[in-house]
Amino acid sequence: MRLFTVLCVAALVVAFAVPAFAETQNIKVSGDIKAAYVYQKNMDYTDSDKNNQNFFVQQVGLNVEADLTDNVSTYVRLINERDWDGINSSSTNFDIMLDEAYVTLKEMLYAPLTVKLGRQNIWLGKGFVMGNAGVSQWALGSLPSTVQEFSDLTAFDAVRATLDYDPWTIDLIYSKIIESNVASYDDRDLYVANVGYDFTKYDAEAEAYYIYAHDKQNRTAKGKTNNLHTIGLRGSMVPFDNMNIWAEGAYQCGEYRTSAVDETRKAGAVDAGIDYTFADVKWTPKVGAEWIWLSGDKEGTNKYEGWDPLFRGKFDNYITDFRNITKVATQGGSVGAANDYGMTNQQSVAVFGSIAPMTDITMDARWTYLWHDQKLTASSDENKRLGHELDGKVAYDYTEDVEFNVMGGVFWPGKYYESPNNKAASQIVAGVSVDF
Numbered sequence: 544m545r546l547f548t549v550l551c552v553a554a555l556v557v558a559f560a561v562p563a564f565a566e567t568q569n570i571k572v573s574g575d576i577k578a579a580y581v582y583q584k585n586m587d588y589t590d591s592d593k594n595n596q597n598f599f600v601q602q603v604g605l606n607v608e609a610d611l612t613d614n615v616s617t618y619v620r621l622i623n624e625r626d627w628d629g630i631n632s633s634s635t636n637f638d639i640m641l642d643e644a645y646v647t648l649k650e651m652l653y654a655p656l657t658v659k660l661g662r663q664n665i666w667l668g669k670g671f672v673m674g675n676a677g678v679s680q681w682a683l684g685s686l687p688s689t690v691q692e693f694s695d696l697t698a699f700d701a702v703r704a705t706l707d708y709d710p711w712t713i714d715l716i717y718s719k720i721i722e723s724n725v726a727s728y729d730d731r732d733l734y735v736a737n738v739g740y741d742f743t744k745y746d747a748e749a750e751a752y753y754i755y756a757h758d759k760q761n762r763t764a765k766g767k768t769n770n771l772h773t774i775g776l777r778g779s780m781v782p783f784d785n786m787n788i789w790a791e792g793a794y795q796c797g798e799y800r801t802s803a804v805d806e807t808r809k810a811g812a813v814d815a816g817i818d819y820t821f822a823d824v825k826w827t828p829k830v831g832a833e834w835i836w837l838s839g840d841k842e843g844t845n846k847y848e849g850w851d852p853l854f855r856g857k858f859d860n861y862i863t864d865f866r867n868i869t870k871v872a873t874q875g876g877s878v879g880a881a882n883d884y885g886m887t888n889q890q891s892v893a894v895f896g897s898i899a900p901m902t903d904i905t906m907d908a909r910w911t912y913l914w915h916d917q918k919l920t921a922s923s924d925e926n927k928r929l930g931h932e933l934d935g936k937v938a939y940d941y942t943e944d945v946e947f948n949v950m951g952g953v954f955w956p957g958k959y960y961e962s963p964n965n966k967a968a969s970q971i972v973a974g975v976s977v978d979f
Contacts, residue, residue, distance in 0.1 A: 579974030599627040614649040624684035674856015710741040747780035770797040790815040799847035839888025839917030852886035861952035928957035
C-alpha cells in the first residue's frame with residue numbers, strides 16, 4: 544500500500560509539472576564574477592595613525608531568465624558580495640542576496656503597454672535623480688563600509704508600466720521603499736511619472752518627470768509627515784557630428800519634517816555638460832566639460848533648501864561623491880551634518896577626456912573642482928571651498944567577456960577642511976570582471 548501511495552503521488556507531481564514546464568519557451572542562465580584589490584589612504588582626511596588599508600573584494604551574480612510565452616518572461620538575479628576571508632569578520636559574508644526578481648508582461652491589455660512587477664532596477668535618463676536604491680540597499684551586502692558604493696544591490700521593489708507610443712514613451716512607477724510595522728503607519732512610498740520623446744532631427748531626446756516621495760517615518764511631534772515633490776526636465780542633442788550636449792534641471796518642493804523641524808521645501812539641481820569625440824584622429828580622443836549644482840540649506844530662513852538626492856545613480860567621482868556617505872570625511876574633528884555630504888549642498892565643475900591607444904584599451908581621466916553651495920553655519924569665516932579631485936581609469940578588454948581595469952582617485956581638501964583633517968585622500972582599485 545505504501546508503494547502504491549508513493550507511485551500515485553509521483554504520478555500527480557509529474558502530471559502537474561509537465562504542463563508547467565511545457566509553457567517555458569526558453570531558459571537562459573548567465574552570471575558574472577568580479578574580484579578587485581582595493582587600497583585606500585586617509586579616507587577621513589587624517590594621517591595621524593598611518594591611516595591606510597588594503598583588502599580584496601569579490602562579487603558574484605547569477606541570473607536566470609525564462610520566456611514563458613511570447614509576451615511573458617521572468618528574471619531573477621542572486622548576488623553574493625564580500626571581502627576575502629571575510630568569514631572571520633562577519634557571519635553574513637556568504638549570504639546569497641536577492642537583487643532582482645520580476646515578471647515582464649508585454650502587450651498587457653493592449654499592444655503598447657508593458658508591465659514589470661517585482662524587484663527591479665529603475666534608471667531614468669542619466670540617473671541624475673533616479674537610478675540606484677542607495678546606501679540602505681548597499682549595506683545589505685557584506686562589502687567593507689568604505690566601498691559599499693561598489694555594491695550591485697541597487698534594485699527597487701516596484702511596479703512599472705511603460706506605454707510605448709514611438710516616438711513617445713510614458714513610464715508610471717510605484718515603489719515601496721520602506722515597509723514597516725503595519726500598526727506604526729511609517730512606510731515610505733515613491734510615485735513616478737516620466738514622459739520621454741525622441742526627436743529625429745539632431746539625434747535629440749527630451750523627457751519630463753514628476754516624483755512624489757511620501758515619507759511617514761520622519762514626522763513632527765504632531766504626526767505631520769514628509770512630502771517631497773520633484774519636477775524635472777532633461778534633454779540631450781547632437782548638434783554636430785561627434786558632439787553631444789546635455790542638460791537636466793529639477794525643482795523640489797513640499798515639506799521637510801523631523802521631530803524637531805517643520806519647514807517648507809525649496810530646492811533645486813542642475814547638471815549640464817558637453818563632450819566632443821575626434822573620430823578621425825589617432826587614438827580617438829574625447830574631451831568634455833560638466834557643471835553640477837545641488838542646492839544647499841541656507842542658514843537663518845524658515846525654508847529647507849537642501850537638495851534631496853532621492854535615488855541618484857549617476858556618480859562621477861570616486862571619492863567626493865560619497866563624502867560622508869561611505870567615505871566619512873571630517874572637518875574640525877566632527878562628522879559632517881546632513882547638509883555636508885557628497886550629493887547635496889554642492890557645486891562642481893569638471894573637465895574630462897579619454898583615449899583609446901589600442902583597440903582593446905581605453906584610458907580616461909576627470910578633474911573636478913568642488914565647493915559648498917551654502918555655508919553650513921552663519922559664521923562669516925567659514926570657507927566654502929571643498930577641494931579638487933583627479934580620477935582616472937585604464938580598462939583592457941582581454942576578451943569580449945573578460946575585462947581588466949585599474950582605477951584610482953585623489954582628493955585634495957580645500958580650505959574648508961582644517962588641520963589635522965585636511966590630508967589628501969586616495970583610492971586605487973585594480974580588478975577583473977568576467978561575464979558568462
